[in-house]
Amino acid sequence: MFTIDAHLDLSMNALEWNRDLRRPVSELNAREAGLDDKPDRGRAVVSLPELRKGNIGLVVATQIARYVTPDNTLPGWHSPEQAWAQTQGQLAWYRAMEDAGEMVQIKDLEGLEKHVNLWLHELPWNTKPVGYILSLEGADSIVDISYLEKAYKSGLRALGLSHYGPGRYANGTDATGGLGPKGPELLREMERLNIILDATHLCDDSFWEAMDIFHGHVWASHNNCRELVDHNRQFSDEQLKILIERGAVIGGAMDAWMMVPGWQRGVSDPKAMDCNLEKLIDHMDHICQLAGNANHIGIGSDLDGGFGREQCPYDVESIADLQKIPDLLAKRGYAQKDIENVMFGNWLRFLKNAWKE
Template sequence: MSKTFIFDAHLDLSMNAIEWNRDLSRPLDEIRQREMHLKDKPDRGKGTVCLPELRKGGIGLVVATQLSRFTPPGSSLPGWHSPQQAWAMTQGQLAWYKEMEAMGEMTQVKDLEGLEAHLDLWNDAAIPDETKPVGYILSLEGADSFVDISYLHKAYDYGLRAVGLSHFGPGRYAPGTKMEGPLTSAGIALLKEMEKLNLILDVTHLTDEGFYQAMDNYSGPVWASHCNTRKIVPTQRQLTDDQIKRLIERGAVIGGMLDCWAMDIRFIDTVSDPWQLNIKLENLVDHWDHICQIAGNSLHVGIGSDLDGIFGREQSPWDLNSIADLQKYEGILSRRGYTAADIDNLFHKNWLRFLRKAWA
């Protein structure tokens, strides 16, 4: 390969395709052009992710989400008014992934055999990257759409391999970001069922109390797909040093995210400007550095960019135009003293080692 292979552990591709009405099989300039006059969302015309840009950046494997929240009465958050509606939305998102597979744009990876076959394809220099399908591992961000625990088995059967119990606000299985409190009784029961299926638990978005409960009640594989450090950005959404240590003890990998407010405490959504605050790709390296210092090595960090996760260039590092710019980290990390082996760990090897162990 002409560029270093990248594994991105968190992208909301189907949400962008279905709810933002983006044809992600098309070039990025075309997607932006079609949104030029739309005003319904603050990131219109500012998207950074599409399948051609993933290929351009050598991002051949991603963790791609289904995302659909149930909103209880009294909540101001957008979402569906019943778990059944939320489930139906996840099925629409699943249908989009299947359409991308039918077009040869993507391929689902759900076991070790499929993982190795996909890596062999992307390592074949005789095949141009722009013709290769982007591999995806299916994850559910927030478990609200499981009407009951039997729906976990339905999802496993169609290839779901990772689950986060919560997202923002209240949740049927666990409260999430900007909340406090423990997992619900249904959440504890869901963890037990997930363990039987050897699903990956994503601790991203859990409350502090929920994080420790989940770590104590789940013995299966655990990762944090898109989290930064609370030492640098002291908000509940980020991981404390103690949480990082607990994750390292469990062999977890922590994916660094590129949402500006998660990189720099000065940034305020819909108010701040990344260029004026000089928030660059390099800001994330400070978070990776902190985790590496705690671990004593580079074996527990990776990329979980969350790009276009309900934001676009207006809330991304100013020196990033598209997700293909993740390749810039090779030079940035090298200048910061990371070795070629460290960079390989961060770009893909840590996630791949995690999956090979989890799926062995």
């Protein structure tokens, strides 16, 4: 089944992990044998051939570069200008993939409809370019508000104000507090440019403030349910309900610690914790029960987002295994149309509505 994944850190993997994503996952992992500079070395599950194998023809692909103040112990750049330069290097990689015929940027309704038709009706799967919608995870690299329009002209269509910790425009996961001084202005400029607000990673204070200020289109590209795994990274039922009211789609994330309670990073094992794709369906189903329908869930896997097979569902050998999800949904009693909506239809409906203007 044609599939959309709303969160993949492809350029981060290419440039910071030094992975040639045109190669099969087996080759990526073989080349990393013996390396230990990253906890997921030799355990990658994402590459462009695997996306094609799994009929994942459209992804939301990120740029990411955090700015950190001298007292912030998180990894990141020491100035917003350095962070901006990092995102531009990531953009250059996406452009190189376009030049190689591996990827194509999707930034408007015409391009979206043309690309979906290509994947649904034309060419064998192994020759199709993977479509990508450009998203910025954390706004720290937006040096000042004028940079947002520069980013938009380069194809940026979605933006999350924060990532982990304190940010220049909002506070994120494991932090507290409302928007930064320039946060409201950035939200208003996003609304003017029709850039989607990705609510993922906003801390509770910043989330509620952003919901009050921003009147444009909002989604949560990769987020699960606090009711099932109690952590501030997850959304509470109250947050999920307001997102549903706003017409959002919430993408189910496959980072194991977000899927099952009690996970200890670097210690827990997916099989020992019984972390499989069924647990993802639990989170999806919880949102459906809140909404009363299956119109607000999708896939935002976050696979290879700083972790690999050591910290993802044990029944995911590669991202192509997203194709196991339709059968799991069917076993839960989901109708075929609802299954299609989860795999791609809800994201398509959201994008068509957002871009019809």
